Amino acid sequence: MKISIFGTGYVGLVKAAIFADVGHLVVCVDKNAGLVARLQRADIPFFEPGLEALVRSGMDNGLLSFTTDTPRAVRDSDFLFICVSPPARGDGSVDLREVEQVALDIATHMQERKLVITASTVPVGTTERLRKLIRSELVIRGSDLSVDVACVPEFLEEGSAVADSQGPDNIIIGADSPAVLEELRRLYQAFRRNLDNIVTMDARSAEFTKFACSAMLATRISLMNEVSDIAEAVGADIEAVRHGVGSDPRIGYQHIYPSSDYGGSRFPRVVRALRDFGREEGQRVDILTAVQDCNQRHKSKLPERLIGLFGFDLSQKVIALWGLSFTPNTDDMRDAASRYVMEWVWSCNGTVRAYDPRAMKACRALYGKRDDLVLTLTKEHALEGADALVICTDWQAFHSPDFELIKSTMNTPLIIDGSNLYDPADMHRLGISYYGIGHGLSLIH
Ligand SMILES: NC(=O)c1ccc[n+]([C@@H]2O[C@H](COP(=O)([O-])OP(=O)(O)OC[C@H]3O[C@@H](n4cnc5c(N)ncnc54)[C@H](O)[C@@H]3O)[C@@H](O)[C@H]2O)c1
Numbered sequence: 131m132k133i134s135i136f137g138t139g140y141v142g143l144v145k146a147a148i149f150a151d152v153g154h155l156v157v158c159v160d161k162n163a164g165l166v167a168r169l170q171r172a173d174i175p176f177f178e179p180g181l182e183a184l185v186r187s188g189m190d191n192g193l194l195s196f197t198t199d200t201p202r203a204v205r206d207s208d209f210l211f212i213c214v215s216p217p218a219r220g221d222g223s224v225d226l227r228e229v230e231q232v233a234l235d236i237a238t239h240m241q242e243r244k245l246v247i248t249a250s251t252v253p254v255g256t257t258e259r260l261r262k263l264i265r266s267e268l269v270i271r272g273s274d275l276s277v278d279v280a281c282v283p284e285f286l287e288e289g290s291a292v293a294d295s296q297g298p299d300n301i302i303i304g305a306d307s308p309a310v311l312e313e314l315r316r317l318y319q320a321f322r323r324n325l326d327n328i329v330t331m332d333a334r335s336a337e338f339t340k341f342a343c344s345a346m347l348a349t350r351i352s353l354m355n356e357v358s359d360i361a362e363a364v365g366a367d368i369e370a371v372r373h374g375v376g377s378d379p380r381i382g383y384q385h386i387y388p389s390s391d392y393g394g395s396r397f398p399r400v401v402r403a404l405r406d407f408g409r410e411e412g413q414r415v416d417i418l419t420a421v422q423d424c425n426q427r428h429k430s431k432l433p434e435r436l437i438g439l440f441g442f443d444l445s446q447k448v449i450a451l452w453g454l455s456f457t458p459n460t461d462d463m464r465d466a467a468s469r470y471v472m473e474w475v476w477s478c479n480g481t482v483r484a485y486d487p488r489a490m491k492a493c494r495a496l497y498g499k500r501d502d503l504v505l506t507l508t509k510e511h512a513l514e515g516a517d518a519l520v521i522c523t524d525w526q527a528f529h530s531p532d533f534e535l536i537k538s539t540m541n542t543p544l545i546i547d548g549s550n551l552y553d554p555a556d557m558h559r560l561g562i563s564y565y566g567i568g569h570g571l572s573l574i575h
């Protein structure tokens with residue numbers, strides 16, 4: 131089938147690559163000409179496991195191409211996915227202008243019936259609004275072409291986006307006609323591991339499901355983070371508690387890992403947006419408000435531990451930091467815990483020595499060259515002369531370090547672990563002062 135994808139960010143590029151991989155003919159359009167030029171050379175602008183190989187093979191097979199030529203992309207496709215990222219306005223509300231611009235571009239250039247699909251996370255009613263927008267533009271053109279607009283919200287996680295998209299647990303399809311639902315079922319045929327993984331509903335409900343799902347996951351994390359504080363105070367071990375809680379099949383293990391806070395570009399925005407939609411409709415949003423406040427409060431959790439140990443003057447201190455990305459297996463640093471830690475250390479005149487398996491370039495692009503930031507080639511180099519090691523991301527590479535080397539390389543063997551990678555009892559035995567999240571009695575001086 132012939133597909134065009136508008137917006138070649140995390141969602142658009144992954145979608146394009148996996149559709150091309152199963153044999154569909156895919157053309158990607160982005161308004162960023164520099165980005166398109168890079169993609170035409172198979173130069174992928176961000177790290178996502180498995181993506182580069184898939185993009186290269188799609189291009190080699192002649193099934194995947196990149197262009198800024200919108201008329202051609204509209205003409206050459208039957209299924210048109212909108213994957214642009216609507217920016218947030220200053221007040222946090224969603225700015226739909228880019229999404230609407232794509233819809234207008236489609237209306238301007240279409241010469242036959244099209245099926246437009248919104249994969250961007252958009253407020254309830256957007257699919258309907260886009261349908262009206264395209265129809266009115268067609269009327270202005272004096273055209274009686276028909277168009278359908280459906281919503282297939284995206285549920286991938288950065289770091290496992292390719293695998294998530296190739297074998298999705300579910301595919302939510304929101305469309306207001308049985309014929310369109312059937313077309314989309316056929317399009318997704320290759321990804322239906324069993325007949326039950328497609329969930330169909332009307333477009334408004336599909337749009338809303340995306341917000342409800344993300345809010346639910348964010349709430350689980352926040353609840354776990356608050357429970358961790360209590361565990362710490364009463365002397366319980368949150369890791370044992372997590373295993374116990376997760377073993378209840380009604381709860382399960384997903385998204386109950388305690389952390390300093392949830393970050394990334396999505397959960398914080400989605401929780402806030404859903405709260406605002408509720409407020410606008412005159413509904414009470416007590417839980418969403420609490421989740422947002424709780425997450426904001428927890429951002430200072432790792433810096434507070436440093437304050438507790440060193441006070442506010444870090445001018446003679448070096449803080450080693452492992453993990454810059456907001457989650458493992460990505461180089462995305464949007465709203466990452468590491469940023470709060472680094473910016474706090476700098477505000478107290480301290481120096482950061484940081485290492486991340488993938489996000490070093492992203493970090494340099496964000497903060498530039500500065501004397502109080504040393505990006506090291508290995509995680510071991512980051513430890514040199516350090517007074518504390520702060521772990522911000524749960525990368526596999528940090529799970530089994532050489533603890534003797536940690537002890538001999540650091541000024542003082544002290545670990546503040548925002549990902550709960552190690553056992554406090556082991557650390558005690560090794561003579562390393564250790565603070566994890568929600569480990570009662572785990573900070574041993
Ligand atoms: N990243 C995720 O993990 C994730 C997961 C699920 C859903 N989503 C949602 O998917 C959407 C896209 O997210 P993303 O992370 O891929 O965004 P992104 O910022 O990585 O990429 C968006 C791309 O769209 C392009 N673009 C903007 N306006 C355009 C236009 N008018 N025409 C053509 N291209 C245009 C931009 O240049 C950019 O390359 C968002 O609504 C997001 O909320 C993202």
Ligand SMILES: O=c1ccn([C@@H]2O[C@H](COP(=O)(O)OP(=O)(O)O[C@H]3O[C@H](CO)[C@@H](O)[C@H](O)[C@H]3O)[C@@H](O)[C@H]2O)c(=O)[nH]1
Nearest residue numbers: 284285286287288344385386387389392393394396456457
């Ligand atoms: O048990 C957990 C799981 C995650 N996190 C944190 O939560 C944030 C988000 O992590 P994750 O869910 O892994 O990444 P995202 O790429 O933001 O994906 C989320 O947001 C996407 C966009 O809404 C959805 O598509 C995904 O289903 C949803 O998991 C990160 O800071 C994680 O460290 C925790 O603290 N504890």
